[in-house]
Amino acid sequence: SQQGEEDPQALSIQEGENATMNCSYKTSINNLQWYRQNSGRGLVHLILIRSNEREKHSGRLRVTLDTSKKSSSLLITASRAADTASYFCATGPPGNTPLVFGKGTRLSVIA
Amino acid sequence: DAGVIQSPRHEVTEMGQEVTLRCKPISGHDYLFWYRQTMMRGLELLIYFNNNVPIDDSGMPEDRFSAKMPNASFSTLKIQPSEPRDSAVYFCASSLRSSNTGELFFGEGSRLTVL
Numbered sequence: 001s002q003q004g005e006e007d008p009q010a011l012s013i014q015e016g017e018n019a020t021m022n023c024s025y026k027t028s029i030n031n032l033q034w035y036r037q038n039s040g041r042g043l044v045h046l047i048l049i050r051s052n053e054r055e056k057h058s059g060r061l062r063v064t065l066d067t068s069k070k071s072s073s074l075l076i077t078a079s080r081a082a083d084t085a086s087y088f089c090a091t092g093p094p095g096n097t098p099l100v101f102g103k104g105t106r107l108s109v110i111a
Numbered sequence: 112d113a114g115v116i117q118s119p120r121h122e123v124t125e126m127g128q129e130v131t132l133r134c135k136p137i138s139g140h141d142y143l144f145w146y147r148q149t150m151m152r153g154l155e156l157l158i159y160f161n162n163n164v165p166i167d168d169s170g171m172p173e174d175r176f177s178a179k180m181p182n183a184s185f186s187t188l189k190i191q192p193s194e195p196r197d198s199a200v201y202f203c204a205s206s207l208r209s210s211n212t213g214e215l216f217f218g219e220g221s222r223l224t225v226l
Contacts, residue, residue: 031212042115042202042217043154088154092211098144098167099211103153 004032004072004089004102012108019076021105023089024069031092032065032072033099036085043088046074081111117203117218125226129191132221134203135184142210145178145188146202148220154202159210160186166210193225 004025013019023032031050035043049056049065049072056063062075076083086106090099116135124130136143144159158168163180171178175194180186190197200222204215 033214035215042219043204043215044217045214048214090215096210098156098159099215100156101146101154 004091004100006087006089006102006105008105009103010106010108012110013079015079015081015109015111017079019079019083019107019109021074021087021107023072023074023102025072025089025091026070028094029067029091030094032063033090033092034061034063034072034074035088035090035101037088037104038085046087076107079107079109081109083107084109115203115205115216115218117201117221119221120219121222121224123224123226124193126194127192128225129189130193130197130223130225132188132201132203132223134186134188134218136186136203136205137207137216138184140205140207140216142206142208143180143186144204144206144210144215145186146204148200148202149198157188157201161210190223193223195225198223198225 004023007022033048034046037043047058047063049063060077065072086104088101088104090101118133145157146154148154157170158178160180178188200220202220204217206213206215
């Protein structure tokens with residue numbers, strides 16, 4: 001299956017700490033995307049990294065991609081209580097086929 | 112733009128009843144996707160459309176599920192008859208120009224409970 005798998009399933013940290021979530025996948029990809037979902041809401045796109053990129057930054061977010069290991073990580077620096085949410089990676093296969101989402105990491109940031 | 116709009120936000124129905132979920136994508140987006148989210152199975156793609164044409168419906172679980180997109184600004188997902196195992200949150204999402212290289216814009220979802 002193309003589906004990415006996030007690790008850990010759940011993560012609880014103190015406000016101000018960094019949060020790292022990992023995503024592994026099984027087949028080749030065109031790009032990998034990360035989404036956030038607040039409780040009871042829809043998913044919101046955070047960042048996209050292409051298969052020829054190794055690292056990307058957006059504000060307090062840092063995403064890395066290692067295509068040789070078929071893995072990606074999402075780092076949230078200086079976390080805030082408002083970062084509490086589920087985070088999903090989504091892999092974009094080669095060709096024009098839709099994204100496939102993992103089951104997500106539930107992040108709790110305690111104030 | 113108001114984003115992707117879904118209705119109803121919540122639906123409680125009894126087994127055997129027909130359920131219709133509605134979606135208005137972002138204007139100008141060429142792709143529309145229907146996903147189902149459950150704790151057990153995560154986010155599953157049910158069907159997607161490109162320029163109002165269904166491209167892949169292999170994720171539709173059974174013949175009880177059907178989806179239509181009569182025009183660029185409206186899509187429906189219908190379940191008839193509904194069963195308790197259909198209880199889930201159903202999301203509609205749209206994207207511009209590509210099914211996987213651009214970001215998806217999700218609606219707030221329709222939470223379905225079938226008793």
